[in-house]
Amino acid sequence: MKFEIKDRDASGRICKLNTPHGIVTTPNLLPVINPNKMIITPDDMKKLFGAEIVITNSYIIYKDEELKKKAISKGVHSLIDFNGPVMTDSGTFQSYVYGNIKIDPIEIVKFQKKIGSDIGTILDIFGTPDQSKVEAEKGVVETVKRAKQSLDVKNDMILACPVQGSIYPDLREKCAKELSKINSDLFPIGGVVPLMENQRYSDLIKCIIASKKGLNPAKPVHLFGAGHPLIFPLAVALGCDLFDSSAYIKYANDRRMIFPWGTLKLDDISELPCCCPICSCYSASELKKMNKDEVTILLAKHNLYVSFAEIKKVRNAIYEGSLWELVERRASSNPYLLDALKELRSLENKKWLEKYEPISKNKALFYTGENTIHRPLIFRIHNRLLNRYKLKFFTSIIFPEGKKPYSKMYSQEIQKILNKASDVNICVNSKIGPVPFELDEMYPFAQSIFPKKTDEETEIYVKEVLNKFLEDREIIFWSNNRTLNEIESTGNKGHDFDLKRISAVADMQFGNNASEGLFDGDIRVVKSKRTNKIRNIFVNNKHVLSMRAGDGMFTLKIDGGRIFHEFFEYPKLRVVVNDESVSFIKEGKSVFSKFVIDCDSDLRPLDECLIVDQKDNLLAVGRCLLNKVEMLSFNYGMAVKTREYIA
C-alpha cells in the first residue's frame, strides 16, 4: 500500500493513499453508503460533493442473500455502482449496537476480499467507554489476534485493523503498537462513537493521542464513525487522516442540520445560516413545509456540502500553515471541545506535538485567545530561547511591545544604548514572549498578529517565560532617558548588529554553538539593496547560508554544510542514507524515506540538514520534510529535498 506525505501542519498531514481503484487525498471523508437504501448514490457523492472514496458495510451485504449473490458475482463496486475506491466495514459496529452477531471473523475478511473491496476491515472487538480495564484488555487481545489471522488471508487487499482499548490510554497505545508490529495497513481508531455522541471530546482526544503514539506514522489513521465536521480540525491536527460519515443521513432523518460549529434542528431555525447550494436555494420555512422524503434528501445534501467543505477547509489550512488557528476557532464554538484542547497543554503532549510541528509556516501566526500561547511552535521557540539562545551579558534592557520589526522601531534608542555600553542584552517583552533584538525578523516573532491586549492567562504564562529567560540577570525596563542614565558606561562601544543577528538565528535554528562553528574566519554579509535585509553570508569567501525574506531563517548551502559536518559530531543535523542511494544523491536527487537508515532525532519538518552516507561522509544538504520517526517508517515519498550536493 502506497501512502506518502505531500504537505503538513500541526501533527496533521496531506497524504496520497493509493488504492486499486484510484488515489485518495487525505484528510478525507468517506460517506457511508447503505447498500439497501442509497438516498444519494455514490456517483452523486462524487459529482456533487467531490467524494473520492466511499464506505459500505460488508456485514449487511453478507447477511442479505440477494446483495451477497450480486456482490460475489459482480463485485462491490458494481453492487453500489461506483468505480472509485470502496472501503468496507465488517459488522463490528453492528455487534456494538445489536449485541452479538453471528459471523466468523475470518470469513468476513475473506468475503470482503472476494467482493473486491479496496480496503477491508477486520471484525474487531468494540471497546465501550464504560468497560472495566480487564474487559477492555480482553477485547484488545482478541482484536490483535483476529488482526493477525486476518492479515494471513487478506492477500493484496488493504486491511484496516482498528485500535481498541476503551478509554485506557495505555491499552490504546499497546494495541496500536501490536497492530503496527504485525504490519497492518490502515488503522481505524475504534470504539469512539459513544464518546462523540456524548461530546466527551477530552476522552476522545486522549484515545487519539495514545493511539497515535503507538502507531506506525507511515500508515493512514481513520477516526471510525466520526462524521461531524466539528471534530475534523482537531482530529486532523492530531494526525487523523480519514473520517466516515453516516451522520449526514442519520441527522437528516432526524431533521437536523450539520454546521461546522455544531448542529441545529431545522424546526429551531428561522433563517438558514449557511451558503451551501441547498441553503442558498431554499428558505427555512420552505424546507419545514416539505414532506419527509423531500426534506430528508435536501438536508442530507446540505450536511454533505458542509462536511466536504470542512474537509477542504482543513486541507487548505494545512497548506497555508493555519491549522492550529482553525482548531482554536472551532473550540470557541463548543465548551467541551475547549476542554479537549486543554488536554494538549500537558508537557508530555506538548513534547510529542512539537516533534511533528514544522519549523516555519507560509502564514503569520494569528492569536485567537488563551489557547494560542500553548501551540507547539511557541513551546519550541520558548525552549530554544532558554536552551539555544546565548544571553551574553549581565545587564538586560527590556523594551515594551511595539511595531515590528522591533530593531527598526527602536533603532534610535538602541543606538543610544550601544553608544554607552555594547555589553548589554536588549530584548522586547512581546506578547509572545521575550524577543532579543537580533531575532526580531525570525518566524514567528516578526510574523505574528496579536491583539493590543492578550488575556491574563497568556500574560502570566509569558511573564514566566521572561523570568526564566532573564534569571539571575540585572533587568532594566526601558523608559527613555531615565533608563539611559541608569546604564553604566562600560567603555565597550559599537557592535556588529548583522553578526549578532546571524549568530542568534543560527543558534536558534541549528542548535547550541552553531554560530561558533560556522562564523569562524572572515565573515561577509550581503544585503538586499532594496530592503536592506540580510540575504547571503560568506565565510572565508564561501557562501555558507542564505536568509529567507519570508521567515527570517536560514537555508543551508553546501559550504555551510561542510563546516557544520566538521563542527558537529554525528548524528547532529544528519540524515543517513543507505549505500544503494548514494549515487542518486550524488546526482542531486532528493532523499526518499525508504533509503534513510538513521537521522538526528532533533530534526523537525522543514529543518535544514546534512545528508551523509553510512560512513558519515557528507553527500549533500537539504531540507527535511519528515522527522526522524517518520523517515524511518515511511516506505514512500520524499524525506529530504536536496538543495546542493557534492558531485
Add this chain to the structure above:
Amino acid sequence: MKFEIKDRDASGRICKLNTPHGIVTTPNLLPVINPNKMIITPDDMKKLFGAEIVITNSYIIYKDEELKKKAISKGVHSLIDFNGPVMTDSGTFQSYVYGNIKIDPIEIVKFQKKIGSDIGTILDIFGTPDQSKVEAEKGVVETVKRAKQSLDVKNDMILACPVQGSIYPDLREKCAKELSKINSDLFPIGGVVPLMENQRYSDLIKCIIASKKGLNPAKPVHLFGAGHPLIFPLAVALGCDLFDSSAYIKYANDRRMIFPWGTLKLDDISELPCCCPICSCYSASELKKMNKDEVTILLAKHNLYVSFAEIKKVRNAIYEGSLWELVERRASSNPYLLDALKELRSLENKKWLEKYEPISKNKALFYTGENTIHRPLIFRIHNRLLNRYKLKFFTSIIFPEGKKPYSKMYSQEIQKILNKASDVNICVNSKIGPVPFELDEMYPFAQSIFPKKTDEETEIYVKEVLNKFLEDREIIFWSNNRTLNEIESTGNKGHDFDLKRISAVADMQFGNNASEGLFDGDIRVVKSKRTNKIRNIFVNNKHVLSMRAGDGMFTLKIDGGRIFHEFFEYPKLRVVVNDESVSFIKEGKSVFSKFVIDCDSDLRPLDECLIVDQKDNLLAVGRCLLNKVEMLSFNYGMAVKTREYIA
C-alpha cells in the same frame, strides 16, 4: 417611514422597514449597483442571493448625461431594472476619494427625489479619521445644516442623514443627537471606511457606540461602506441595521475571496474552504486558470453568497438568542476584532448594553472564551445578585461547581446541613459566579454550558464577584462531613425550600423586596407531577405567578399584578399608556409604542410589567418587548404583549 422591531438579541434587532417599493427585513445588506457596469444585475441579486434592497449612486447618474436623462424620464428603478426598494447615495464618498466634487447639496437631494429613490441620502461632509477635532466639528456642523435644508425638500422620500464626527466620540454623539432632533429618517454612520480598511475595529466600534447613544433608537442605522461579513455580527450586536457592499466586486476584481472569518487571495488558496454554489462547483485550480472576466464574476458571486449567508446567520442568531456567541466566535478569527470586543468591557458600555439586553433567551448561554463573562446579561445577573438577592444569614456554605440543577445534585448534603441549621446561606461557586441554591433553575444559571476549566481571566473575575457577594460573611467551603462538623447547630431546623426559591426568583426578577410584597398571606405552590418543578403560585387562593419551565423565571398574572401595583410605588414596573388606548387595553389588545407615555426605566426587554393609565390605574399585565427609551421613541410596533387584563 414605518420601522418596527420584531425580535431582538444583544443590542441588535430584527426589524421591518417599509419603503414605497416593499418591506425590507433588517439586518440586511444592500449590494452596490454601479449603473454603468452591472456585473450582476439587481434582478439576479434578488433571485440568486435574496437581496431585498439595493443601493446605487445618484451622483454617478447625475454626472452622466445619458443616465441622468433616462433616470429622470423613467425613474431609477427602471434605469437599473429593479422593482424592489432602491437606496441612493449622494456623492459624499466620491468627494472623499476624488477631492471636492461639484454638486449642490440640495440639488442632489432634489434629484434623488426626482428619480424616485426610495431612500435618498444627503450630501454630508465625510469626516476622515486623521482630522483634527476642529475640522471634524466643522464637518459635523455643515452636515447637520445640510440635513436640515435637505429635510425641507425631500417630501415623502425617506432621507438618510449620516452621522459624522471622525473618531471623536463626543462629536459623533452630538451629531447623532442633532440629526435625531430634526427628525431625520435613517442614520448612516459615515466616514468609517478608512477605519475598516485599516482594520481599526476598536475605533470603528467607538464610533458606532457613540453614534448609537445619541441616535433615536426608533430609526434604522446603516453602517456606510461596511461590506465585509467579518464585522456584521459585532455591528449588529451594537445596533446597526443596514450594510452595503461594493466589497463583493472590489475584492473580486482583485482576485480576493471574502469569508466570514476574513479574506484570502485566490492565488494563495489550494482548496476552496467554502460550500457556496461556486465553491461546490469549481476547484481553486479551475478558478485560477480562468480569464479575468470569467473569474471576476464567479468570485463576486461567491462573495455575495457568503455575505448574504452571514446576514442570515446573524438574523438567526438573534432569533435564537446567540448573537453574543457569534460575535465572540468571530473575534477569535481576528486579533483586531478581539481588541474591539474588549472596548465593550468598560462600565459605561456595559451599562448601556445592559439596557437593551433581553432578560432571557431561547438557547442556553455558551462559553466561548475569556469574553463571555463580560456579556451584558452576566453583568446584569451579577448586579442583581449583589443588589436584589437577599443574603439572609451570616454563615455561608459554598459548594464547588457540579451537575445542574445543583439543588438536585447536592440534595443529600443540603438536607444534612439543614437538619443541623437552617439559618445558613448555601451557594455554588459556579463558573458563572455565585449561585444560591434557590436560583439554580433560573436563566442563565441552569441554562449555561461552560467548559470544565475556564480561563484564568474569567476565574479571577468570578472570584471577585463571589467575594463581593459574600462580603462580611463567614464563608465555609464544603468538604463533606468535615464541614458538617464545623457548622454550629442553631436549633433552627427544616425550611420551606419552595418558598425560598420563589422568593429569590421574585426578588431577582422584579426587584428588591418583591417577594415581601407578593408572598404575604397563604402561599400555595403547585408543581408539575411529571417534573416536580414549580408551575403555579397562589397567594390567598389567587393565582399570582407561573414559573416557566424553560428559563425558571416568572410570568406575572393579573392577580400578581394587583399586588405589585399596590406594593410598589409609581413608576416601578409600570408602562403608562395614554387615554386614547385605554379602551383597547381593556379589550385585551397589546400595547403599541405610540401609545406609551411613560415607563419604568428599569424595565428590560422581555420583562414582566404592569400596564397602567395616566392616573396609575392598573389595566393589565404583560411582557415588554422594548425598554423605556425605545417605547418612547418608536411610532410603530408592539411595546408590551398583554397577558391578562382587567375587563
